[in-house]
Amino acid sequence: MTGRNILVLGGAHVDRRGRIHGETAPGASNPGSWFVEAGGGAFNAARNLARLGHAVRLIAPRGGDSDGELVAAAALAAGVEDTPFIFLDRATPSYTAIIERDGNLVIALADMELYRLFSPRRLQQRAVREAIARADAVLTDANLPEETVAAIAKAARSAGKPACGIAISPAKVARFRTALPVLTCLFMNEAEARALAEARPDDPRQWPDILRRAGLSSGVVTRGRNAAIAFDATGAAMLAPPLLEALGDVTGAGDALASGFLSARLDGQSLAASLRQGTAAALIAVRSPLAVAEELEPELLARVVALVPEAEMLA
Numbered sequence: 001m002t003g004r005n006i007l008v009l010g011g012a013h014v015d016r017r018g019r020i021h022g023e024t025a026p027g028a029s030n031p032g033s034w035f036v037e038a039g040g041g042a043f044n045a046a047r048n049l050a051r052l053g054h055a056v057r058l059i060a061p062r063g064g065d066s067d068g069e070l071v072a073a074a075a076l077a078a079g080v081e082d083t084p085f086i087f088l089d090r091a092t093p094s095y096t097a098i099i100e101r102d103g104n105l106v107i108a109l110a111d112m113e114l115y116r117l118f119s120p121r122r123l124q125q126r127a128v129r130e131a132i133a134r135a136d137a138v139l140t141d142a143n144l145p146e147e148t149v150a151a152i153a154k155a156a157r158s159a160g161k162p163a164c165g166i167a168i169s170p171a172k173v174a175r176f177r178t179a180l181p182v183l184t185c186l187f188m189n190e191a192e193a194r195a196l197a198e199a200r201p202d203d204p205r206q207w208p209d210i211l212r213r214a215g216l217s218s219g220v221v222t223r224g225r226n227a228a229i230a231f232d233a234t235g236a237a238m239l240a241p242p243l244l245e246a247l248g249d250v251t252g253a254g255d256a257l258a259s260g261f262l263s264a265r266l267d268g269q270s271l272a273a274s275l276r277q278g279t280a281a282a283l284i285a286v287r288s289p290l291a292v293a294e295e296l297e298p299e300l301l302a303r304v305v306a307l308v309p310e311a312e313m314l315a
Contacts, residue, residue, distance in 0.1 A: 003053040004266045007135035009152055010042025011115065011143030011168070012060035012075070012084070013093035014067040015291060017251060024100050032098075038074035039095055039291050041141040041166040044252045047078035047292045048259035048281065049139075052301065054266075057081040057131055061114050064088030078292070083131075085122065090114050093143075103250050103286070110169075115143045120151035132156060137184075137266055138163045139258075142172035146179075153179040162265075166258055170195035180215035185232075185265075187258040193221045204229055205314055208236040220261060220278065222254055230261070230275040230311070237272040239311040241279050252291030257282040260301065272311035280304040 020032045043058065050056045058075060062068040062084040071092060075082035093115060097108035122128060132138060138156040140149055142165065149165065156163035167173040167188035173196045176186055186196075193207060194200050197214045201207060207221045208231035218232035227240040260281025264274035280301055284293045 002267055003055060004136040005055045005057075005134055006046075006049050006137050006139060006262075006266075007057050007059070007131050008042050008046040008049075008080075008139045009059045009118075009144070010139075010141035010166070011040030011093065011112070012038070012043035012046075012058060012062065012071050013040045013095060013112070014070055015039030015251065016094060016096045017099055018097070019099045020101055020106070022101060024106060035289070036070075037291060038071045039252070040093075041143065041168050041255050042139065043071070043075070043080075044255035044291050045139055045141075045166060045259045045262075046080050047074070048256050048285075048296060049263060050079045051292070051296045052259065052263050052298055054263065055081070057083060057135070059083055059085070059128060059131065061085045061087065061093075061118050063090040063092035063114060065092055067092035067094065083127070085118065087114060087117065090117075097251065099251070105250065112143055116145055118144050118148055120148050123148075123151050123155055129155075132159050132161065135159075135161055137161060137262065139166070139262065140164075141166040142168040142175045144175070146175040146177070149175050150178040150182075153182045156184075157182045164258070164262055166255060167192040167196070177215075183216065185218040185220070185262070186216055187220050187254060187261070188222070189254060190221055190223045193219075205236075205238065207231070208314070220257065220275065222257060222282075228257070228275060228279065229314075230271055230278075232271055235271060236314040237275050237311040238314055239272075239275050239279055239309065241283065242308060250286055253282045253285045255291070256285035256293070256296070272313060275311045276308050277301065277305050280308050283308070 098106040153163040162184035173192040257278040261278030264277040
């Protein structure tokens with residue numbers, strides 16, 4: 001695995017997760033506990049990529065508060081070069097989620113208003129333009145406004161750099177629509193793919209053709225415990241993840257898959273091998289109570305990859 005320079009722009013905020021201790025009782029008080037850590041799709045991916053040996057630079061909006069200090073400390077601990085846009089009079093964005101005992105998400109609330117201030121004009125700053133020029137790849141997420149996501153993808157394409165995206169949620173994935181023609185790859189789950197393509201195929205093997213018709217040249221669609229689909233301009237692959245007896249927390253699993261997949265692609269691996277490595281990274285993430293597994297590193301990832309079956313190439 002060869003370390004690359006990766007520029008990440010997007011969500012870096014505070015995650016607050018409440019975990020229910022017993023069976024979930026909707027509409028009632030549920031005994032549980034709270035856990036607070038730094039999060040955000042882009043930031044989770046940035047920390048994973050840094051743990052895999054890449055030189056990662058993060059550019060994200062942040063408030064001048066204690067939550068912002070928590071994010072800064074997490075970036076430092078992960079070895080991410082942290083260069084935020086700081087708004088001293090604003091609150092750092094936050095994501096609050098309720099998790100069931102088995103690790104699955106019940107409901108979440110995202111307070112992301114600050115990200116609206118990350119406008120395309122920010123990309124004209126010399127430091128940002130130079131960061132794009134130095135990067136081997138650019139990664140963003142749908143926490144940013146649609147026009148900013150499109151401008152990031154176009155700036156990367158103009159510089160000859162691959163630009164990848166993380167969908168974040170069914171409500172936000174539409175922010176990638178304008179960017180699809182110039183986006184190198186988009187990572188999404190099946191609910192996000194349905195929202196983006198406005199389609200619900202009977203057979204998941206239809207996702208590559210559906211998303212290509214929507215304008216996306218390459219992407220990965222995860223499906224929870226079911227087989228994930230990856231495709232590019234030349235083919236498609238499907239891989240069913242190994243079953244786990246217990247989940248730590250599914251938060252961050254998709255971001256880990258994106259990190260493992262992107263790392264493999266930058267290392268010259270095939271579509272199928274990249275999907276296999278992304279799946280292995282997700283398996284490490286879901287066994288951890290944290291959004292970014294502290295134990296993730298190249299040697300562990302290689303060992304887990306060996307436990308993941310080969311991907312099936314689709315006709």
